[in-house]
Amino acid sequence: xxxxxxxxRTLDARGLYCPDPVLKTAVEIGKLAVGQVLEVLADxxxxxxxIQSWTRTTGQQLLKLYKEGNxxxxxxxxxx
Numbered sequence: 001x002x003x004x005x006x007x008x009r010t011l012d013a014r015g016l017y018c019p020d021p022v023l024k025t026a027v028e029i030g031k032l033a034v035g036q037v038l039e040v041l042a043d044x045x046x047x048x049x050x051i052q053s054w055t056r057t058t059g060q061q062l063l064k065l066y067k068e069g070n071x072x073x074x075x076x077x078x079x080x
Contacts, residue, residue, distance in 0.1 A: 007038075009039070010039040016044060034080060041072070060079050060080075
């Protein structure tokens with residue numbers, strides 16, 4: 001039985017290119033309370049590494065990364 005992740009906000013960053021997906025992710029995370037989850041949709045190939053790196057350097061938790069064709073779906077939990 002898989003546990004479903006509750007999403008609190010979605011950021012659609014499709015059509016945006018570096019550094020916009022990361023910058024917009026940072027802004028949206030700032031609007032959430034600790035423990036809430038942001039879903040980010042992006043199609044910039046650089047977003048895969050950029051957002052993973054951003055979560056590591058900022059201390060946020062990347063819960064899941066899905067790749068569906070050229071679409072990336074990140075689930076990020078605000079930790080602080």
